[in-house]
Structures are given as structure tokens and as C-alpha cells.
Amino acid sequence: xxxxxxxxxxxxxxxxxxxxxxxxxxxxxxxxxxxxxxxxxxxxxxxxxxxxxxxxxxxxxxxxxxxxxxxxxxxxxxxxxxxxxxxxxxxxxxxxxxxxxxxxxxxxxxxxxxxxxxxxxxxxxxxxxxxxxxxxxxxxxxxxxxxxxxxxxxxxxxxxxxxxxxxxxxxxxxxxxxxxxxxxxxxxxxxxxxxxxxxxxxxxxxxxxxxxxxxxxxxxxxxxxxxxxxxxxxxxxxxxxxxxxxxxxxxxxxxxxxxxxxxxxxxxxxxxxxxxxxxxxxxxxxxxxxxxxxxxxxxxxxxxxxxxxxxxxxxxxxxxxxxxxxxxxxxxxxxxxxxxxxxxxxxxxxxxxxxxxxxxxxxxxxxxxxxxxxxxxxxxxxxxxxxxxxxxxxxxxxxx
Amino acid sequence: xxxxxxxxxxxxxxxxxxxxxxxxxxxxxxxxxxxxxxxxxxxxxxxxxxxxxxxxxxxxxxxxxxxxxxxxxxxxxxxxxxxxxxxxxxxxxxxxxxxxxxxxxxxxxxxxxxxxxxxxxxxxxxxxxxxxxxxxxxxxxxxxxxxxxx
Amino acid sequence: xxxxxxxxxxxxxxxxxxxxxxxxxxxxxxxxxxxxxxxxxxxxxxxxxxxxxxxxxxxxxxxxxx
Ligand code: SF4
Ligand code: SF4
Numbered sequence: 001x002x003x004x005x006x007x008x009x010x011x012x013x014x015x016x017x018x019x020x021x022x023x024x025x026x027x028x029x030x031x032x033x034x035x036x037x038x039x040x041x042x043x044x045x046x047x048x049x050x051x052x053x054x055x056x057x058x059x060x061x062x063x064x065x066x067x068x069x070x071x072x073x074x075x076x077x078x079x080x081x082x083x084x085x086x087x088x089x090x091x092x093x094x095x096x097x098x099x100x101x102x103x104x105x106x107x108x109x110x111x112x113x114x115x116x117x118x119x120x121x122x123x124x125x126x127x128x129x130x131x132x133x134x135x136x137x138x139x140x141x142x143x144x145x146x147x148x149x150x151x152x153x154x155x156x157x158x159x160x161x162x163x164x165x166x167x168x169x170x171x172x173x174x175x176x177x178x179x180x181x182x183x184x185x186x187x188x189x190x191x192x193x194x195x196x197x198x199x200x201x202x203x204x205x206x207x208x209x210x211x212x213x214x215x216x217x218x219x220x221x222x223x224x225x226x227x228x229x230x231x232x233x234x235x236x237x238x239x240x241x242x243x244x245x246x247x248x249x250x251x252x253x254x255x256x257x258x259x260x261x262x263x264x265x266x267x268x269x270x271x272x273x274x275x276x277x278x279x280x281x282x283x284x285x286x287x288x289x290x291x292x293x294x295x296x297x298x299x300x301x302x303x304x305x306x307x308x309x310x311x312x313x314x315x316x317x318x319x320x321x322x323x324x325x326x327x328x329x330x331x332x333x334x335x336x337x338x339x340x341x342x343x344x345x346x347x348x349x350x351x352x353x354x355x356x357x358x359x360x361x362x363x364x365x366x367x368x369x370x371x372x373x374x375x376x377x378x379x380x381x382x383x384x385x386x387x388x389x390x391x392x393x394x395x396x397x398x399x400x
Numbered sequence: 401x402x403x404x405x406x407x408x409x410x411x412x413x414x415x416x417x418x419x420x421x422x423x424x425x426x427x428x429x430x431x432x433x434x435x436x437x438x439x440x441x442x443x444x445x446x447x448x449x450x451x452x453x454x455x456x457x458x459x460x461x462x463x464x465x466x467x468x469x470x471x472x473x474x475x476x477x478x479x480x481x482x483x484x485x486x487x488x489x490x491x492x493x494x495x496x497x498x499x500x501x502x503x504x505x506x507x508x509x510x511x512x513x514x515x516x517x518x519x520x521x522x523x524x525x526x527x528x529x530x531x532x533x534x535x536x537x538x539x540x541x542x543x544x545x546x547x548x549x550x
Numbered sequence: 551x552x553x554x555x556x557x558x559x560x561x562x563x564x565x566x567x568x569x570x571x572x573x574x575x576x577x578x579x580x581x582x583x584x585x586x587x588x589x590x591x592x593x594x595x596x597x598x599x600x601x602x603x604x605x606x607x608x609x610x611x612x613x614x615x616x
Contacts, residue, residue, distance in 0.1 A: 028507045031469065039604055041611040046468040093586035121471065219474065227600040234593030241587025309439045310413050331442070333473040368472035369443030373479065376447065382439070390436065390448060393425075397408045397434030398456040 013303075020118070020301040027118040042225050048112035050224040054232055055105035056206065062098040063203070070150065072192040077152035078250045085247070096240025102144050104236060106265040109137055120301055124366040125216070125334070127296035132212040134292050139202045139209065144266035146199040152192060155260040157251040160187065160195075162270050162278075169279035216334050216364050313383035314365040315372065317358050320347030321379035324356030328371035328380060336364035337371060350377055404432035405458030405524045409517065410448075412441040412464045414471040416505045416513045433517060440464070441502075442475030446486045453490070453499060459524040461501030463513065469506065476504055498523045555606045559599055566595045 034043050044051065069088060071080040084091040113133060116122060122130040145163070149156045160182065167178040179185065183194030214220045223229070248260060262271055272281050304311050315336075323346065329337045342357040358379070360371075372380045372387075381387060407430075411418060418435060427433045438444055441464030449460045462483060464476030480502045487497040501520045505513040569592040576585025603609045 025507065031466070031506060032508050035466065038601070039611070040466050040468045042601065042604060043468060089580075090582045090586060093582055096586075119471070217473070227597045227604065230593045230597035230600060234590045234595075234597060237590030238587050238594065239590070241583045241585075241590060244583055308413055309437050312439055331474075331478055333475070366472065368440045368475060369438070370440055370472060370475050370478060373442045373445050373475075373482065375445070382443070385439065385443075387445070387448075390438075391451070393434070393436045394408055394448065394452045394457070395455070396425075397436070398406055398452065400406075400434070 013306075016299065017301050017303075017306075020299075023118045024120070024301065027115060042227055044224065044228055045111070045115060047221060047224040047228060048108055048115055050221050051228060051232060052105055052108040052112055053210075053222045054224055054229060055101045055108055055236075058101040058233065058236060059098060059105060059203075062094050062101065063200075065094050066098060067200075070196070072150075072196040073189045074152065074187075074192060074251075077150065077192045078247065081151050081247055085244070092244050093237070093240050096243070096245040097236050098147075099245040100236045100239045102147065103263075103265050104232060105140065106144065109140060113137065117295065122296045123300075125336075125364050126366055128216055128364075129213050130296050131293060132209050132215075134289065136206060136209050136213060137292075138289060139206055141266060143199055143203045143206070146195050146202075148263070148266065149195040150192065150199060151247050152251050153248040154251055155248050157187075158260065159267070159270060160191070162273055166269075166273075166278040166282050169277070170282060216336070218333050218335050309385055310367070312367055312369065312385035314362045314367060315360050315369065316381050316383055317360055318379045318381060319357065321351055321377050322346055322354065322358050323348075323351045323377050323379070324354035324358065325377065326356065326358075327376065328358055328374045331374035332371050333368070334364050334366055336361050336366070348377070351379075404430060405521060406456065407433045407459040407461070407517075407521055407524065408452045408457045409433055409435050409460070410438050410441070410444045410462045411435050412443075412471075412475070413437045413439055415441070415463055415465045415507070416510055417507050421510055421514065427514070427517065429514060430517065430521060433521065440470070440472045440475040441479040442470075442472065444479060444482075446482045449483075449486060449500060450490070453495060459499045459501070459520060461503055461517070461520055463503040463505060466504050466506045466509075480504075496527050498527060552606060555602045559602050562595045562598045562602070566592055566599075569595060 031043065031045055034045060038044070040046070066084060069080055069084045069091065071077065081095070085095055086092065116130075116133075145159070149160055164178045164182060167181060168174045170177065181194070181198070182188075183190035214222070224232070269281055269285060272284070276284070324339065324342055326339055329339050338359050338361055339356040340359050342354045345352050346354055346357075358371075360380075367382065369382050369385070372382060374380075378387065409427075418437070421427055421429075422435055423431075425434060425436075427435060441462050444462050449462070452460045462479055464479055465471060467476055467480075470476045483500055483502040487500050490500065491497055498520075503513065503516050503520075505516070569588045572588040573585045573592065576582065576588060600609070604611075
């Protein structure tokens, strides 16, 4: 790479690149407006991940409350939900909190997804949070759907029938999947036990996937600022009190309602069934998620050569200079530096007595160069943008 | 180019959109300000800032993304801490902290960025003349750098 | 500007007091949804107060984000 002296990166050439650059500018423009109202450390769009985590936390707490009273069987399922809603003090409120926090969760997750997509925060080794994030989205959506099943009113019954139809439409594995989903050949008491498991099991799995999601992040921002914690919890309670969550008619074996209230966040696939065959909906969902997984690999806003200094190669440790001071290890935001016992003394005077040596885990490095700024011993370099290139530019600047 | 203090700015490639502001590596409105694009504000090693001052620059500043929105998550916070430390260290050697700056501006903040740079330059202009370049220890390095770059 | 923020905080504090009394009233008369909605309203009023305090510069950014 040249010294990059004032070379403006050429604007992306492909139509997709130009479009995504426009989207990027729009996303950041939104920040400019929000920052006029909120101080930067209170900007909710800087904390979409933390907000998702907050909503998930509310869901877990309210879910534990609901779990105390819920009974998973065809007769008791509906009745116990009714009892929670009307009989338990503040039970209906907590049910509403669970319901609206789920919507908040999906909204926050989608904001998180689009913001990080549109601002290129999935490039290089940051595909790891992207992939785990897609898994989190799929599991989160599925958990939301099985939650609707648990109420076991008419809507739940129809949804179950629709979903079984969608599963059965799949060739080869369809029938088997449908059996797994309803826990037997037909709907029985076992169905609700299965639904309860399919609600709580994947929900617990979310936390395992969150561990994966955070794996390469040093100091992940997992909690939003105070004002947003208060506002989100408050909004959820306010909604739960003003528009209480309700059940429809209890499910009846012969019941077939023609329509039921839709939830735009979890039930969109079922709405599509009005217009498409079950198999087509399944194919569409499959294609959507496959594309989602592929985004980091197929959809680059800029070609690598257009990224200028932002694509300067994985950081390299200069063995002879490293003193094992661990400063880069503490500053790398992606946990990409490991300290290993030094195999041999370094060459420079400062490095002669080292006990540790820094090693860059190349599969984790995103080429940001933060470790270069951290190292006081000139022991780290970005291969395509060396210290000497920087010094040459400084020199040119002070001489003129 | 002669009018105005010599200022070197390290600007994160992701932060301010420099294309409309720059010409030949310098700010169009303030040709005495030389811009060096870096992959992230956290890439800047504080000793480079110190060197630049030592070799005759009248001021150095680093620009990153708005705090909280660093492309690389924490680069601008880390850099701000490093600049603070360096300011304290240089103050002990009687270098005015106003010669070092840390700015944070996003893609759309071009005008605000220019205003901040102008204020920075004016602040330096108001200072008494800097001590002559501290050339003794730093001299060999620039010579080497000159030879090696085409 | 500072006066407006102060006025906003005073207003929100008054509202919070009203909401808190409403919660007690809802609890006393077993109006659970009413009380619950006011819990939410109270928290949202608090969030507004926190935001205004932050904008006035009385509470600072978190330490990690100074
Ligand atoms: S360039 Fe350095 S700080 Fe950045 S991810 Fe790679 S090892 Fe970590
Ligand atoms: S900061 Fe530099 S000297 Fe210290 S451990 Fe890292 S590479 Fe080695």
C-alpha cells in the first residue's frame, strides 16, 4: 500500500456498493439527529445490543413468574393462563410484561442487526458475532412463536395446525419434524408439554449463544444506560397495564376461527400462508436465513482495495522488540492478542528479560490497529501500513 | 502554506468524510493542516505525536468517531486516555497541552470538524512560540524514514 | 436552557409523586392493571429525570465512557 498521502478512496463502483453506502450515510445521519436530543453516551442506537439483553432479562424474570402458575395440558393450559390473568395479584400485568418485552426484544434485535449490517461492523473476523447473531434471531423468533402456542386458545390451535402443515410440506423429514413438534401423531396433552419445553429450552439456549456472541469481544456493552433501562421497563409496564394481553376463545377440538389477531413481530410467516402454499413459505424462510448467514461473505459494500487504510492486514508482533508488557493484550477490543510464555529472550534491551510474548490470533484480528497505538516498544505493526509510512507523512508535513 | 502554524492531524478513515474537505493531503480551507488517514484513532501511537511535536510541528490532533460509536468499539476511548496521559507528560516538559488535541466527529460532521480544527489552530497561534525542535535524539529516525520511502 | 431543564425536572417529579400515589390507590382498591400501568409511567418519568439531569451535567457519563 502506498503511504496513503491524501489519496481519497474511490467511491464504490458496484450498484450494490453505492446503494449500501447511501444506507450507511442514512444510518449515521439518524445518529446525528438523535445526538441532538441525547448526549452521545445516552444514544439508544449505540446500545441496541444492550437493549436486547435488557428485554431478554425482563423476559426471563417475568417468565419465571408465569412458570410458577402455568400447567401444560390441553384443559389446564388455557385455564391456568386465565387464572394468572384474572386471579393472581398483578398476574395479568406480568403476563402483559412478558408479551410486550418479547416485542421489544425483537425490535431491539432487528435494530441491532440492521445497524451493524449497515455500518460494516460484520467485516473480517467480525463474522463470528454475525453468525451467532443469526442463530440468536432464529431461536428468538421460534421461542416467541411457541409462546403463543402455550396460551392454547383458538389462535394457538390454528397456529399449531398451520405450523404442522408447514412442517409436513417438507419432503423426507417433514413428517418426522411434525411428530417432534407436537409430541406424537396428533395433538394431545403431550403437545403442550412439548410446547413448554420448546419455549423454555431454546430460550435457555439463547444464553449459550450469547456466550458465543460475546466470545471475541473485550468489554461487551451488554447493558443500556440508566435512562433507557428505566424507559424500557417503564414502557413495557405501561403497555401491559393499558392494553392488557388477552386470550381468545378457549381452544375447542372442532373450533376453526376464520381470523384472529396477528402479531407483526412473530407471526408474519403465518400471515404469508394466506397467499402462499406452506412449502413456499418454508422455502422463503429458508432462503431468507441462508442469505442472512451469507451476508458477511457475499455482500461487501467496498472491495478490499477500496477500503484504503482500513484494510491494512492482520497485526504482526515483532518478536525481537516485544517486552511482554501486556498493554496490547488489555487494549485489543476483540481479544485477539494472547500472551504466551516467552520461548526465548527478545533482541532489544527492553525485551531481554521478558517472561511473556504477545501473539496475535490472526483469525480474530479485524485489522483495526488499536494494539499498534498501545505498544510503547514498537513491537507491533500493520503489515500494509507501517510505522515508517506514518513517519514519512509526518516528516513531509513538518518540512513543508 | 506558510501562513498558520504547522499542524498534523491523524484522522480515522471511518470518522469524518474527508473527501470534500481535503486537497493534496491537506485541508482545503487550512492548508497548514496536514491530514494523515489512519485505520482507527486507536492506531496512533502516542510517541508519534510526541515525535511530530519534537520535529517542528506546532500542534497535533487525533480525530476518531463520536464516543460510543467507534467502528472498532473502543478505539476512541483508548486514544482519548492516551492523549490525556501524553498531555500530562508533555506539560512536565513545558509543552502546552493545547498543542495536543483529541476530536471525535462522525461521517456527517464535516463543518463541526472544520470549526473544531480552526479553533485548535487559533489556540495554537495564540500560544508563545514553541521551543526549537528538540532534534538531538529524534534526528536519526527521520533520516532513515526518508531513505526507505519512495 | 438550564431553567427549562430545572422546570422539566420539577414537573416530572410532581408527576412521579402523582403516579406513586396512583400506585398506592390501585393497590388499595385492587385495580392491578391501573397500578401496574402507573408503575410503568413512574419509571418513564424517572427516565426523563435522569436524562434531564444528564443534560444539565449534574450526573456524568459512566466512568468507562466518560
Ligand atoms: S489490529 Fe490489534 S487491536 Fe485490532 S483486532 Fe487486531 S490484534 Fe486486536
Ligand atoms: S504492547 Fe508491545 S511490547 Fe507490550 S506485550 Fe504487546 S507487543 Fe509486546
